[in-house]
Amino acid sequence: MKTFAFALRNTKEIVRDKLNIAFGLGFPIILLxxxxxxxxxxxxxxxxxxxxxxxxxxxxxxxxxxxSGMLIAxxxxxxxxxxxxxxxxxxxxxxxxxxxxxxxxxxLQAVIVFAVAAFFGLSLxxxxxxxxxxxxxxxxxxxxxxxxxGSILTDKQVGGVCGALLTNLSAxxxxxxxxxxxxxxxxxxxxxxxxxYHAVNAGRHALSGEYSAIFPDLWWVIGYAVALMAVAILAxxxxxxxx
Amino acid sequence: xxxxETRGLTKRYGKTTAVKDLSFTVGQGKLYALLGINGAGKTxxxxxxxxxxxxxxxxxxxxxxxxxxxxxxKERIGVSPQETAVAPNLKVAENLELMCGINGDRRKEAKRKxxxxxxxxxxxxxANKRAITLSGGWQRRLSVVMALITEPDILFLDEPTLGLxxxxxxxxxxxxxxxxxxxxxxxxxxxxxxxxxxxxxxxxMKAGELIVEDTAEGMIQRTGAKNFEDAFVELTMExxxxx
Numbered sequence: 460m461k462t463f464a465f466a467l468r469n470t471k472e473i474v475r476d477k478l479n480i481a482f483g484l485g486f487p488i489i490l491l492x493x494x495x496x497x498x499x500x501x502x503x504x505x506x507x508x509x510x511x512x513x514x515x516x517x518x519x520x521x522x523x524x525x526x527s528g529m530l531i532a533x534x535x536x537x538x539x540x541x542x543x544x545x546x547x548x549x550x551x552x553x554x555x556x557x558x559x560x561x562x563x564x565x566x567l568q569a570v571i572v573f574a575v576a577a578f579f580g581l582s583l584x585x586x587x588x589x590x591x592x593x594x595x596x597x598x599x600x601x602x603x604x605x606x607x608x609g610s611i612l613t614d615k616q617v618g619g620v621c622g623a624l625l626t627n628l629s630a631x632x633x634x635x636x637x638x639x640x641x642x643x644x645x646x647x648x649x650x651x652x653x654x655x656y657h658a659v660n661a662g663r664h665a666l667s668g669e670y671s672a673i674f675p676d677l678w679w680v681i682g683y684a685v686a687l688m689a690v691a692i693l694a695x696x697x698x699x700x701x702x
Numbered sequence: 703x704x705x706x707e708t709r710g711l712t713k714r715y716g717k718t719t720a721v722k723d724l725s726f727t728v729g730q731g732k733l734y735a736l737l738g739i740n741g742a743g744k745t746x747x748x749x750x751x752x753x754x755x756x757x758x759x760x761x762x763x764x765x766x767x768x769x770x771x772x773x774x775x776k777e778r779i780g781v782s783p784q785e786t787a788v789a790p791n792l793k794v795a796e797n798l799e800l801m802c803g804i805n806g807d808r809r810k811e812a813k814r815k816x817x818x819x820x821x822x823x824x825x826x827x828x829a830n831k832r833a834i835t836l837s838g839g840w841q842r843r844l845s846v847v848m849a850l851i852t853e854p855d856i857l858f859l860d861e862p863t864l865g866l867x868x869x870x871x872x873x874x875x876x877x878x879x880x881x882x883x884x885x886x887x888x889x890x891x892x893x894x895x896x897x898x899x900x901x902x903x904x905x906x907m908k909a910g911e912l913i914v915e916d917t918a919e920g921m922i923q924r925t926g927a928k929n930f931e932d933a934f935v936e937l938t939m940e941x942x943x944x945x
Contacts, residue, residue: 464803464812468789468796475791475832538787542848545752545781545858546804547773 461548465556473526473560483526483568487519488575495579505638512576513590513662514635516569517597517655521626523565524604528617531557531609535698550696557609558602565598566591590665593673597658600684601629607691610698629655654683705730705856705886706751710760713746713910720746722910723760728903730765733878733887735901737894739938742907744890745784748860751888752781764856777805780854784861784890786845790834794825794844797833798851805852819851823877839870846874850881857881859889863896875899898930906937913937 473479491511498506505511534540548556569591577583604625608617630636632646633655639647650656657679664672706728713721721743728734736744749755751762753772767774788797795816802812820829825847828840836844846862859878863871871893878900881887891897897904898918905915914921914937918930927933 460806460808461804464800464809467803468792468800471796472789472791538783538785539789541754541783542781542787543804544754545776545779546801547776547806548804549773552804 462552462555462559465543465548465552466559469530469557470560470564472530473564476526479522479526483519483522483564484571486522487515487568487572490518491515491572491575491579495576505636508576508579508581509666510663511635512573512581513594513666514633514659515576516572516591516594516662517633517658518626518630518635519568519572520565520594520598520601521621521629523561523568523598524601524608524625525617525621526564527557527561527602527605528609528612528621529614531606531695532612532614532617535609536613544699550699553699554606554692554695557606561602561605562595562598565602566595569594569598586666586668590662593665593677594658594662596677596680596684597654597662600654600658600680600687601625603684603687603691607687607694610691610694628653632656633659635659654680703730704728704763705732706734706762706764706888708747708751708760708762711747711750711757711762712759713743713750713755714758719910721750721757721907724907724910724912725760726905726912726915728886728888730886731883732902733882733889733900735897735904736888736890736907737892737897737904737934738907741909743910744907745860746910747907748781748858748888748890752776752779752858778855779858780849780852780856781858782846782849782860782862784864786838786841786865788833788841788844788848791832793830793832794836795820795829797844797848801848801851815851819847823847839866842866843870843874850877854885856886856888859887861891862889863891863893871896894931894934906934908938913940 494506494511495508573581573587573591605621608620612620632639632650632653634650639650639656657676661673661676661680664676704727709725711721711724712719724747736747738744746755750757751764751769753769753775762769764775765778769775789800792800798816798819799812802815807815820826828836833841833844842865846859849857863874866874875896878887889897889900901918903915904918904921905912907913916924921933921937922930925933925936927936
């Protein structure tokens, strides 16, 4: 009950912030529309709707990290957190209360991106549902980024790190906008070490029905998500005790 | 019966001792006012008693529970922090429901308590407004009421009327007076008239130490002063004000 009450508050705080909606939904949709328009004029495999959509979904998730990081950092630096810390909420209530609302928000975001993609020719079948499920570990990964940065940075710093650095890093190194193999060298090497490239690839394989190819990539994402969530929980608990 | 008992409570920040060897008791249902000039250690004392800060020495028992077992204590206390502490994007009613929820009430019960509290405090006209849109005075009132709604056994009010106009202040005094006898209250304030009007007993702190403890009348008699303000000044000046 305590976790649910806190989670409900966090959901309302996020969805009632118009900037969150503008960035979280508006930005990925605008990119999808623009790149689909380019694709219709200058055909390019990279921007084909079934290749583009899983990438845009992952890009959208990076804003989930921004939402959660900003909310936690703002709470941490306000008197409201003092009030919460004098309530009988445990560390587990806090962590689940912050994380739980973000999972349905990420799913909703992915559903909307796929619905928009359908207008540009994406066929809606069972593979779309599978792709959204396959991309959930990536959503958890970005939620963990938010929890971690929100626990150690101020809200202004979170804006810079999650809003600028993480969104760009995950975009450039994901292979959504261009093929990292074409750049090659160190760039491609780094992209393949980090989880973003694998998250997009797993989604593309799921959408195209290449089921056997999903898991090598998905393991990378799951591994990163689990490890980063553990680090984020540790950072949050340390900060909770310190504050 | 004793509600609050501190024995040699001490808190240090680096080389500075914020609270030194503090011992006092508060009877159940009584209102105890902690007074002192800025930096006297009042807020640090409240923070220790409400389990926000771990003491470096001594012990405090709240209704027999040690502050070193925070969860048990937190289930029985309410805290109104010095600064306004509300969830900005939540409506007034939602803020109140949140407090009930994180204290373990089910949703229906939380809604019932919130509706009753809104009626009791004449907040009907702002019940459906978001906290962020309220005036500073209303936000302050909401912040204090959020500490009351869970019907705590012990209530900490850290400068509750700071920033309130005289009418709102008198209204809050009426509310606090109504709680006396049922709830044990520890109040810090810079308004000496507030302590005189409300407190059963007053402790004056200076440089982290409790230098005198008595009723307002007792302090006036002890110093031979014309009024409580003069008595406070004399008692605080006795050992010389540090510069």
